Amino acid sequence: MAKPFKIKKVSPVDPAPRASVRILRTRLREFYSHWPDPDETPTPEQLHNQRISGKRLRYSAEAFRDLFPDRLALLIDLLKRQQDLLGAIQDIVTQRSVVALDLARRRLARARREEITALEDLLTSYDARHSELFTELEDIWRGMSRKRFRALLKDIVSRPVRPPASEPQETTQEEVVSG
Amino acid sequence: MAIPPPSSETLAELATRVFDQLHRMLPSYESGALRGDQEAIHDMRVTARKLRVAMSNFAPCLSVELRRRTMSQLTLLADALGRVRDIDVMLESLTAIEESLPRTRRDMIADLGARLRRRRRYHQRRLGLYLRGEDYANLKRSLSELVQTAGAQIGNGQTV
Numbered sequence A: 001m002a003k004p005f006k007i008k009k010v011s012p013v014d015p016a017p018r019a020s021v022r023i024l025r026t027r028l029r030e031f032y033s034h035w036p037d038p039d040e041t042p043t044p045e046q047l048h049n050q051r052i053s054g055k056r057l058r059y060s061a062e063a064f065r066d067l068f069p070d071r072l073a074l075l076i077d078l079l080k081r082q083q084d085l086l087g088a089i090q091d092i093v094t095q096r097s098v099v100a101l102d103l104a105r106r107r108l109a110r111a112r113r114e115e116i117t118a119l120e121d122l123l124t125s126y127d128a129r130h131s132e133l134f135t136e137l138e139d140i141w142r143g144m145s146r147k148r149f150r151a152l153l154k155d156i157v158s159r160p161v162r163p164p165a166s167e168p169q170e171t172t173q174e175e176v177v178s179g
Numbered sequence B: 001m002a003i004p005p006p007s008s009e010t011l012a013e014l015a016t017r018v019f020d021q022l023h024r025m026l027p028s029y030e031s032g033a034l035r036g037d038q039e040a041i042h043d044m045r046v047t048a049r050k051l052r053v054a055m056s057n058f059a060p061c062l063s064v065e066l067r068r069r070t071m072s073q074l075t076l077l078a079d080a081l082g083r084v085r086d087i088d089v090m091l092e093s094l095t096a097i098e099e100s101l102p103r104t105r106r107d108m109i110a111d112l113g114a115r116l117r118r119r120r121r122y123h124q125r126r127l128g129l130y131l132r133g134e135d136y137a138n139l140k141r142s143l144s145e146l147v148q149t150a151g152a153q154i155g156n157g158q159t160v
Helices: A016-033 A044-063 A071-108 A113-144 A147-156 A173-178 B011-028 B030-035 B038-057 B064-099 B103-131 B134-152
Strands: B153-155
Touching (some): A016 A147, A016 B011, A044 B038, A071 A113, A071 B103, A113 A147, B011 B134, B030 B038, B064 B103, B064 B134, B103 B134
16 A cells, blocks of 8 residues: 655644645645556556545545635545545455455365356456446546646645634735645 | 634644544444444444544654554554455445345355355454454553644654
């Protein structure tokens, strides 16, 4: 499993809104790093790593949601279908390997022909479902990899709530975005 | 979180708040996980993941030693939960597949389901041993320490 990107240039005494922008932008960059070219077929490891990074991004968004009213809920919604597909594909990969191992054991144990055939058919149905889901995932990822979509996500995570006008403002919105 | 944060909150204060919330959630799933309740095991696993993410995000607010120690303790919890959870997910999937098969094939898949349930019972026993054991107690102590110290660092393990 790929390690998370290190969060740079944040300190414990930073205002939370400014630090949260850095953290979320890092998590977003990390999420996109595993499958940089949507026209290239990713390896199973790349897909697994992207799924894990997607969860990091979502959990990070949940932790900071009070600083970004509604915006991070929108981010999570926009990522949801891709994440659901990744999850379904990963489940198939895991389950297929369990069935393949079980099939190997049943063959060694000289199980009945019908049982072997049923397990082989199960593997075939997993492969078909995997292919179907992967085609849908590729389409979605092409859309999500477009410049405009990425710019939208970056904008969402770059605009925390501005502190109330009556309180001293240590950072402006522009400073947070450029931070 | 129901109460909006103060607008002057620092990253360290936010970290303390997040760790405190997650640290309280974890024990709430214990009894369900010990009973083998699927939802409790799933929710506990998700909470363990959220803690790991929080530890990466708020790393500057934590001492290196505490962070490393807690991360490896969380990995033990996540692994113990994951072994049971992965089988639960597979059994759900198999049930859906079984319903679409002719009867003769269904019996064959049912045998696989029985083997998986045996495996689940084995991993559930191991999960129970873990949750009642010293490793889990150490994790809870480390999480309490996280909550107490997250606000006291100024980065690179130095204390204010």
